Each structure stands twice: as structure tokens, then as C-alpha cells.
Amino acid sequence: DVKVTQSSRYLVKRTGEKVFLECVQDMDHENMFWYRQDPGLGLRLIYFSYDVKMKEKGDIPEGYSVSREKKERFSLILESASTNQTSMYLCASQGGSSGNTIYFGEGSWLTVV
Amino acid sequence: GEDVEQSLFLSVREGDSSVINCTYTDSSSTYLYWYKQEPGAGLQLLTYIFSNMDMKQDQRLTVLLNKKDKHLSLRIADTQTGDSAIYFCAEYGTGTASKLTFGTGTRLQVTL
Numbered sequence: 046d047v048k049v050t051q052s053s054r055y056l057v058k059r060t061g062e063k064v065f066l067e068c069v070q071d072m073d074h075e076n077m078f079w080y081r082q083d084p085g086l087g088l089r090l091i092y093f094s095y096d097v098k099m100k101e102k103g104d105i106p107e108g109y110s111v112s113r114e115k116k117e118r119f120s121l122i123l124e125s126a127s128t129n130q131t132s133m134y135l136c137a138s139q140g141g142s143s144g145n146t147i148y149f150g151e152g153s154w155l156t157v158v
Numbered sequence: 159g160e161d162v163e164q165s166l167f168l169s170v171r172e173g174d175s176s177v178i179n180c181t182y183t184d185s186s187s188t189y190l191y192w193y194k195q196e197p198g199a200g201l202q203l204l205t206y207i208f209s210n211m212d213m214k215q216d217q218r219l220t221v222l223l224n225k226k227d228k229h230l231s232l233r234i235a236d237t238q239t240g241d242s243a244i245y246f247c248a249e250y251g252t253g254t255a256s257k258l259t260f261g262t263g264t265r266l267q268v269t270l
Contacts (some may be wrong), residue, residue, distance in 0.1 A: 085262055087246065087261055087262040090259075093257060135201065145206075148203065152198075
């Protein structure tokens, strides 16, 4: 089975702090994604990556950056966290034998106070 | 841009059938997906359908696709309390950057 692991399930950070959310997949997938989920808004794509060291902006990249130094790992970075970034963050991966199916991690709940 | 719409809430009695509807706008969609999210968890892929199909059945799940109207539905037969969750419709387009676009999710409540 495909496994997408997000390192932190629950985080509480202060406004202005730098936040790292880590995601690792074990299926050698080329594509990885970061979404945020908010009530009534569904999932919105922040950034995605098609390959190591490559990144593309999604629909709401403002306030975020990403890093893909290794194929299995895709990190989401909040340079200076703000309260409007309080949300559930979901990582996903796709590729290889899974074709167009996208598999999700369990999610990271971030609260910025 | 692409847009996917769903109603926000559906309540059904245990044992009845549930039908969750979804509309989308991207005519270049190649795959359409249904994901299930239980409380506090990530998204679990339930099923998907290729855009050249009209129907797909998988045990209690039936997916119907009307490509002309850009309408997708998920029918759950004999709905159980364990089916209570949020169901997301998503479409995979082949535009400038192939990616999944999600609907807002439909919260399914199953009552006894």
C-alpha cells in the first residue's frame, strides 16, 4: 500500500514563527502536493512538485514556500506564520504504478495563535 | 479556471441509499474521483471513473457520470453508520498543470 506520512499531526505556533511541515512518501512517486482544507472551502492547492528541486504554484501559494530536495520528501514552509494560516494541511503524492490516483497523508492540524 | 460544486450536507436513514451529487466545469477532465474523509483523518480514495465511462460499480458504491451535463454522482447502497463522513468529488484535468480540483465536500449524516 502507498504510504504518505506527515510528520506532525497537531501543531500550535505563534504568529511570526517559521513553520515546517514535512511529508514523506514511500512509493517513489514523482508528483507531490500540498493542500489546505478549510470548512466550506474544500481542499485548495498550495504548491505541487513534479520532480526533485522542481515546484509549481497552486491556487493559493501566498505566504507559503516549499522544498523538494529528495524525491520522497516534500516540505511546506510558512516563513512567518499568521492566524489566517490556521488550517488542516494535507500532503499527497502521485505517480509510478498508481497512475493518476493521488494518495493523501493523514493531515496536519496547524493552529497559529 | 476549473470549478467543482457539491451540496454541503446530506442526511439519510441507516439502510437507505445515499446519493451525493457533484458538478464540474472543466470539459478536459480525464478522471473524476470520490474521496471519503472521516473525522480527524486524511482523504481515502473510494473510487474513480474515467471520463469515457458512464457508470462504475464497486460493491455498495455506484458512480454515474453524465459528461454532457458535467454531472457526477455517488450512490451508496444500504447506507451504514460507518459511512458517516465528508465525501469529496474531484476532477483531474489536463490543462496547463494537471492537478486535482476538489469540491467543497458533502457531509453525510446517517441516522438510526
